[in-house]
Amino acid sequence: MYPLQGLKVLDFSHAGDGPTCGMMLAQAGANVVKIEPLKGDPFRYGLTAVAFYNANRNKRSLALNLQAVEGREIAHRLAASADIIMESFRPGVANKLGIGYSELDKINPRIIYCSVSGFGQTGPYRHKPAYDPAIHAMSGLMSVTGEAGRPPVRMPANVVGLPTAFLAAYGVLLAVISREKTGKGQLIDAAFFDTAVYFMASFVGYAYTGYIMPRMGSASPVFTPYQCFLSADRYVFVGVSNEKFWQAFCQALELDDLLTNTGYSSMEGRLANRDELVKIIAAALRKLPGDEIIKKLEAAGVPCAPVLEIPELLDDPQVVARQIFFDMDYPGVGKVKLANIPAWPSGIERIKNVRTPLLGEHTEEILRELGYDGTG
Structure with a gap:
């Protein structure tokens, strides 16, 4: 028995971050259905495909046209018996597609609805498009990254989006526990910007001292020698x-x-x-x-x-000993290297990983579960 076994999750999110939250729930045993447009999540293709494989394992895929009446009807029928909804559209888009929290809450008051976006569902920036580098810039993170006298530098690693996904999963689990006590679902509003500003909290000493941390490469303003040397x-x-x-x-x-x-x-x-x-x-x-x-x-x-x-790194003995990576076959691609979720409880066996689904691979199966005779 896995911790989230029996919970149903509809994952409308796309790209790499919202889906990572859904993957974490799937790793804990939840039944996660990834709902994609008929052309698929754009991250399925090109250089982002590996991130897609990592973030969508252990899910089933349903291809659905939410702009069609029939598509919205299927989404609503799925939501009626779901426990958790994940979405990562720009604020307002989910409402236009008929899958916003206000609408699905009427269908299922126990629904736990998690929105992952750049700037959140409120505030003057909520409609701004956002990827990690834009958040790095606006949170101040980029202003302290790089070397003195040179332009600001973005961090190539996904140091904002993925932590936001982890915090979103944390919020979802808190809501699940709360629902056991109250019987009510609720909304989780996870924002890249909030995460990045929180990470910058150590620099808000400026409010007290007026000190602004300079860009120092790998060096530190408080210790030396404390940096990279050739x-x-x-x-x-x-x-x-x-x-x-x-x-x-x-x-x-x-x-x-x-x-x-x-x-x-x-x-x-x-x-x-x-x-x-x-x-x-x-x-x-x-x-x-x-x-x-x-x-x-x-x-x-x-x-x-x-x-x-x-x-x-891939062959580092500590990485190997901690079993951080594992290989998985994907049709038409071959073996891809994926990463296990860190900090796994010692008393819970890791779920046997199932590869990321092909686009719409489980559409007929899921529709049959809803009582449809055809493919919809």
């Missing part, structure tokens, strides 16, 4: 955040002159003399192989890490 063959990260690590760092790499320099004897002094200190350390590390630096610093207990390339 070794003889690769980049490595070094994290010296206190005096214990400073002593160990200098001793491990035989930088005794730095230990005796009073200008570097405290973090305050090192920060005041950051530029010259970083130059000295960079020159010293440039002479040593990255593996040697890592070996010496790890032996000394100093936080450090190699900067791995993607091919190295």
Whole structure:
């Protein structure tokens, strides 16, 4: 028995983030139906296909034209017995398609309705189109990412959309627990912008001090040396955040002159003399192989890490030991590498993964369950 077994989910969301929330519910045993337009979720095709495969496994696919009366009728009949609705349209679009919360709540007052959007269902920006980079920009995240004197940089990893999906799943589960007590469903309004601004909370010290964090690349405004350095063959990260690590760092790499320099004897002094200190350390590390630096610093207990390339990451022994990735066959594509959900409870067996469905693969099956004789 899986935790969400018996719950029915209609997933109208598209792209990579809303569907990830639906996938997380499916991983916990929910019966998730991905409802797509007749041409399919645009993420099915091109370079985004791998993200699509990862976010839509363990679901069934129903191809449906919601702009047609018959399509809306099918959606309403499905909603009448559903527990959870997922959608990621721009605010107002779901209402126009007849699947908004206000309409489905009348059909099924126990429905838990989760909307995932760029800026949320309220506020002056609610109708703005939004992808991760736009949210990076408007949340201030991009203003502190990159290097001094150079343009702001977006983070290639999906550091806003996916966390929003995780928080949406958290909100859905809270609503499920609440419904057990009240018998009532409710609306979850998950927004990329809210997530990004929340992540920026550590920078709101500006409101108290007036300090604005500059763009510093991999470096830190409060510690040094605390950044990436180029070794003889690769980049490595070094994290010296206190005096214990400073002593160990200098001793491990035989930088005794730095230990005796009073200008570097405290973090305050090192920060005041950051530029010259970083130059000295960079020159010293440039002479040593990255593996040697890592070996010496790890032996000394100093936080450090190699900067791995993607091919190295896939074969990394920690990744393998934690079973983060697994392979799955997809028709016409072959094996695709997907990622397991982190932080899984020890007492719950992971569900056996079923590949992402083909477009409309289960349409007839689902319509038969509703009592239709044909394909609709």
